Amino acid sequence: xxxxxxxxxxFDLGKIMVDAASKRPITEGVARKISDFDKNxxxxxxxxxxxxxxxxxxxxxxxxxxxKEALAMGANEAVIYSxxxxxxxxxxxxxxxxxxxxxxxxxxGEASIDEFSFQIGPRLAQALEIPxxxxxxxxxxxxxxxxxxxxxxxxxxxxKARLPALVTVTKEINEPRIPTLLQILGASKKKITEISxxxxxxxxxxxxITAIEMKRxxxxxxxxxxxxxxxxxxx
Amino acid sequence: MIxxxxxxxxTAFECLAKGREIADSLQSDIAAISIGRxxxxxxxxxxxxxxxxxxxxQADLVVDCISSLINQYKPEILLxxxxxxxxxxTPRIAQKFGVGCATDCVDFSLExxxxxxxxxxxxxxxxxxxxxxxxxxxxTIPPRRFGKRLDAxxxxxxxKTIPKLAEPKTQVLETKDKTPxxxxxxxxxxxxxxGRGLRKKxxxxxxxxxxxxxxxxxxxxxxxxxxxxxxPEEHWVGLSGHKVKPKLYIAIGISGQVQHIAGIRxxxxxxxxxxxxxxPIFKACDYGIVGDLYEIVPKLIEILK
Numbered sequence: 367x368x369x370x371x372x373x374x375x376x377f378d379l380g381k382i383m384v385d386a387a388s389k390r391p392i393t394e395g396v397a398r399k400i401s402d403f404d405k406n407x408x409x410x411x412x413x414x415x416x417x418x419x420x421x422x423x424x425x426x427x428x429x430x431x432x433x434k435e436a437l438a439m440g441a442n443e444a445v446i447y448s449x450x451x452x453x454x455x456x457x458x459x460x461x462x463x464x465x466x467x468x469x470x471x472x473x474x475g476e477a478s479i480d481e482f483s484f485q486i487g488p489r490l491a492q493a494l495e496i497p498x499x500x501x502x503x504x505x506x507x508x509x510x511x512x513x514x515x516x517x518x519x520x521x522x523x524x525x526k527a528r529l530p531a532l533v534t535v536t537k538e539i540n541e542p543r544i545p546t547l548l549q550i551l552g553a554s555k556k557k558i559t560e561i562s563x564x565x566x567x568x569x570x571x572x573x574x575i576t577a578i579e580m581k582r583x584x585x586x587x588x589x590x591x592x593x594x595x596x597x598x599x600x601x
Numbered sequence: 602m603i604x605x606x607x608x609x610x611x612t613a614f615e616c617l618a619k620g621r622e623i624a625d626s627l628q629s630d631i632a633a634i635s636i637g638r639x640x641x642x643x644x645x646x647x648x649x650x651x652x653x654x655x656x657x658x659q660a661d662l663v664v665d666c667i668s669s670l671i672n673q674y675k676p677e678i679l680l681x682x683x684x685x686x687x688x689x690x691t692p693r694i695a696q697k698f699g700v701g702c703a704t705d706c707v708d709f710s711l712e713x714x715x716x717x718x719x720x721x722x723x724x725x726x727x728x729x730x731x732x733x734x735x736x737x738x739x740x741t742i743p744p745r746r747f748g749k750r751l752d753a754x755x756x757x758x759x760x761k762t763i764p765k766l767a768e769p770k771t772q773v774l775e776t777k778d779k780t781p782x783x784x785x786x787x788x789x790x791x792x793x794x795x796g797r798g799l800r801k802k803x804x805x806x807x808x809x810x811x812x813x814x815x816x817x818x819x820x821x822x823x824x825x826x827x828x829x830x831x832x833p834e835e836h837w838v839g840l841s842g843h844k845v846k847p848k849l850y851i852a853i854g855i856s857g858q859v860q861h862i863a864g865i866r867x868x869x870x871x872x873x874x875x876x877x878x879x880x881p882i883f884k885a886c887d888y889g890i891v892g893d894l895y896e897i898v899p900k901l902i903e904i905l906k
Contacts, residue, residue: 379724379840380859391727402841453692454701479840480723483704485692492664492693497770500660500689513774518685519788524775531770537842538834569701573730575722580862582871583887590897593872593890594904600849600870601791601815 367420367507369411370472372460372490373404373436374449375428376480389576400432403475405439407535409542410505411473412440418507420470425463427456430558437553438545445559453481455566457489462563464494471512472532476501487534497527500534602674603627604737605648606634606667607682607744608658614749616680616742617647619709621750623678624649626711632674636666644757646749651759661769663690668697669764676737678716683741695739702739703731707746716740724840725863745846785843786835791817792847792868794838796861797824798854798875798894802831807898808853814905820845822855839864854894857882874898 375398383392400408411422424436427449436444445463449456464472472494474487484500491498502514503522513526517536545553587593605620607613617633624631633640633648636658640651652670656662663686667679671694679694681687683705695702707728708719716738722729733739779785786792793812799805805819812819819836826837838845840860846867853874855861862885865871873886876893883889890897 377723379726379863382723382726384726391723452701454695454699457692457696482721482725482844483692484688485695485702485704488689488692489696492696498660498689498693499771501685517785519785520779522777522779523773524777525771525773527771567734569695569699569734570703570731571734573717573732575727575729577726578721578728578866580885582885584884585888586883587888587890590890590900591904593874593888593897594901596888597815597849597851597872597901597905600872601817 367414367418368468368470369414369420369422370464370467370469371404371408371411371422371424371436371441372472372474372486373408373424373426373428373432374401374478375399375426375432376401376478379480384577391575391577398428398432400428400435401475401478401480403477403479403535403537405475405542406537406539407473407475408436408439408441409540410535411471412543413540414471414507415440423467425460433558434550434553435545437556437558438550439543440545440549441556443557443559445561447561447563451566452568452570453483453485453489454569457486457493458566459563460486460490461493463561464490470529471507472496472530474532474534476534476536487532491532494532497531498534499525499527499531502533502535503538505533505535505539602676603629603631604634604667604670604676604679605631605681606636606663606679606687607684608636608663608686609682609684609744610638611749612682612684612687612742612744613643614646615744615747616682617643618750619742619747620680621647623709623711623716627677627714629677632676634667634670636663640759644755644759645751645753647752647755649757651757652762653759654762654764656766658686659769659773660686660689660693661771662766664693664697665766666764667694670762671698671737679737679739681739681741683743687741691739691741698737700735700737700739701733702741704741705743706740707743721866724860725844725866726859786818786820786838786845787843789818789845789847791815791849792820792838792845793817793851793853794820794822794855795825795853796822796855799825799831802829804895805831807895810902811851811898811905814902815849817847817849822861823858852882852886853898855882856880857885
């Protein structure tokens with residue numbers, strides 16, 4: 367079973383400050399980490415590998431430290447590329463890389479927690495012309511098929527597809543492992559390949575990014591009766 | 602021409618109302634795409650035309666249906682309802698046509714007849730203004746964000762369409778409706794949420810009773826779900842947990858870390874109960890009361906009953 371997991375390294379969002387004059391985000395010096403749901407995708411890939419055997423390749427938009435973390439968790443090898451394109455550009459880059467790899471299954475987080483655009487998994491599957499099952503909260507492999515339970519608005523849906531397929535996972539699918547010191551040290555022997563794909567033009571141009579002003583009333587109440595009245599009028 | 606699609610009727614009406622505003626500025630027409638449902642009402646809610654396709658709203662089929670209509674009619678803009686299905690098919694269609702798309706857009710304007718959209722980024726603390734480099738310009742609209750507009754006097758044309766569809770690549774084996782308790786916290790109208798102010802797990806009963814009295818669901822902060830594990834992660838509200846958009850959010854004993862606040866940004870009204878008058882939550886709420894939750898919550902339940 368050859369599994370590719372797509373991971374994105376993002377800024378630690380809670381640590382981004384706002385420039386008082388321009389209202390723009392200050393990202394210089396902010397630590398980066400693997401986006402949360404992508405880690406769930408990696409964890410799921412590792413569990414499948416442990417059950418069925420195989421190879422897990424971590425395909426990371428980001429730097430070496432993210433690759434080291436993915437390898438310490440248990441990925442067999444890592445490929446890193448610089449991710450400064452939009453979803454279209456990134457999907458083109460991932461498609462080119464995936465075409466050169468062997469895979470039965472590709473796993474992605476349902477969305478990255480910085481952009482929340484839900485685009486990469488569906489775009490990549492479309493470009494590779496393979497089936498896609500989104501929002502998986504459970505998954506298993508059976509006879510060359512993947513069966514998932516999808517978490518939709520008001521229902522769960524059990525659906526299947528033939529391999530090779532792409533699955534996007536929700537955070538409820540598992541709890542990502544925390545590597546031990548031994549695993550972290552052991553990961554230094556594993557292979558990290560750095561590639562520099564041609565710059566992609568992308569499909570969307572971002573004109574500005576500015577902080578949102580919080581517009582809340584901030585009224586401090588004195589008694590519970592009043593609080594109850596407000597709750598009843600707002601519900 | 603502007604295309605509208607959502608498998609969810611209400612969301613389709615909301616897309617039509619938003620689409621109508623854009624279409625009127627551009628002096629353009631709106632065509633609603635109707636897959637496997639009646640089409641008459643789309644006209645009353647703003648469509649000039651309806652392309653009616655007798656198929657199922659299954660993702661692979663929806664991608665094929667819309668793609669075939671794009672090839673035939675070359676629309677300038679597509680507005681798709683940002684349901685879970687909508688957010689799967691939109692990037693797939695955009696990828697097929699080699700164009701960008703913007704999901705969950707909350708603001709639309711036109712500049713030189715080109716669409717300018719705004720969407721939340723960087724965990725919802727920032728808003729990005731974006732435009733498209735090529736056409737069609739494809740966006741999704743979050744459900745329940747915009748209103749709908751009914752005009753029963755409107756007239757329009759329904760065009761039956763039979764696109765060539767490939768066999769779907771995925772197969773549904775079973776669906777189970779969620780029980781009210783299982784409903785995603787994202788969909789909840791009222792959320793009563795608790796944080797570290799709670800002294801022990803058994804006291805969750807207090808929060809649950811208040812949620813029950815209000816017909817709401819229980820949420821919690823990171824520490825309650827991830828560190829203490831008093832509640833499963835489905836209840837975790839915040840950037841790394843679930844981003845919610847209730848009418849009423851009651852934060853009890855929650856200090857109000859940046860990550861938590863980002864997760865409740867779309868709440869209509871936020872009420873905070875906390876014993877620390879300097880807690881950041883009081884700077885991010887509409888109404889706050891300073892005091893011990895163990896005194897306030899039982900009294901509140903009493904009054905609300």
